[in-house]
Amino acid sequence: MLPEPAAVLSPAPARSAEPVPSTQQSPAPGPRSGPRPVARIAEVAVHLPENSRDVAEAERDLHRRNPKVAPRIPMVSRLTGVRRVHVADADQQASDLAVAASRTLLERAGLGPQDVDLLIFASATQDMIEPATSHITAAKLGVRAPVMDVKNACNSVLNGIEVAEALIGTGRYRRVLVACGEMPTRGVRWDVPDRATYAMSAAGYTMSDGGAAVLVEAAEAPSGFEDELAAELAGLVSSGDRPSGILGSAFTAESQHWDVGMLPGGGTVNPRDPERSYFEIDGSRLREAFLALGPGPVREALDQAGVTMDDVALVAVHQVAVGYLADVHAALGVPADRTIVTVADHGNLASATLPLQLVTALESGRLRRGDVVLLLGLAGGISMGAMVVRW
Secondary structure: OOOOOOOOOOOOOOOOOOOOOOOOOOOOOOOOOOOOOOEEEEEEEEEOOOOEEEHHHHHHHHHHHOOOOOOOOOHHHHHHOOOEEEOOOOOOOHHHHHHHHHHHHHHHHOOOHHHOOEEEEEOOOOOOOOOOHHHHHHHHHOOOOOEEEEOEOEOHHHHHHHHHHHHHHOOOOOEEEEEEEEOHHHHOOOOOOOHHHHHHHHHHHHEOOEEEEEEEEEOOOOOOHHHHHHHHHHOOOOHHHOOOEEEEEEEEEOHHHHHHEEOOOOOOOOOOOHHHOOOEEOHHHHHHHHHOOOOHHHHHHHHHHOOOHHHEEEEEEOOOOHHHHHHHHHHHOOOHHHOOOOHHHHOEOHHHHHHHHHHHHHHHOOOOOOOEEEEEEEEOOOEEEEEEEEO
């Protein structure tokens, strides 16, 4: 049925110090300056629909509609700890949620649609197969710039930021808007013919709708000797004075597990089969697949950034159930107070989950200028991404 909480990652072993030749004196300990970022996350915003659904009550209704299949006791909400999910209006589309979040972001940043150099629609959900939802989002938002879609299940936004950073690094763009509109509630099955179908559908009852937007901008590069010296010295002072930016990232995938979580309708495999237009998730196999990923990407991203887990003030991690968080804390050696639990009251928002945690941390004062953040994405397919950001 549902995946049991499992350690997604194994604890990262302590890194040994580099040996110092006996003829040299060991340098005085001090902070590592790390890489000079080419891009930074300048702003983030989310939009959550006002309508919500009580998961336990929805399960009771599911039992009334399917008394011989769905259990009378609301098992999904008890096992996952998810209490409520957001549900978009019937006349809203994924692009509408992305536009709402993007408008909030642009207003906060003091920018207009004309200031966007590239719009990336990054989401597991899409308005339709063609055209790319980024076109629809740009048209509704008034953006007249190149667009593209980036789609990788619940890692879509994180991959969108990765693409934005890479393109900014080439000098092609300076300001990229990553817009997300997740509407997975449209793929949840409420009429289940048998227990097997219920088991494959159960995870969908915790899925939630929401929009998110992330503004990725070019980091200002030093233009002369004095600027370069100032940048070097910034690594020796308080964290709030250090330049913000994306410090390191690493991504991995084990694509042989692509079929552990699917919404298989609408493509060339099942172009017109309405029975394949619902989520099909094998929780047990998904658990086993994530176990095999290991801590490599997290260690690699931290190494690239020149920081350790002790330097990380906030871990924003994709959340599908409350029970999984304790496993992640134990596996990474992260205290519980380094993360913010959003899944209980907001459900599984797919790739909008990480932006929601960033916004929640900012609004609550948990995230401040100069703090180091670890963005940890886990997605069907399956894939994992780790990104270290200095805010």
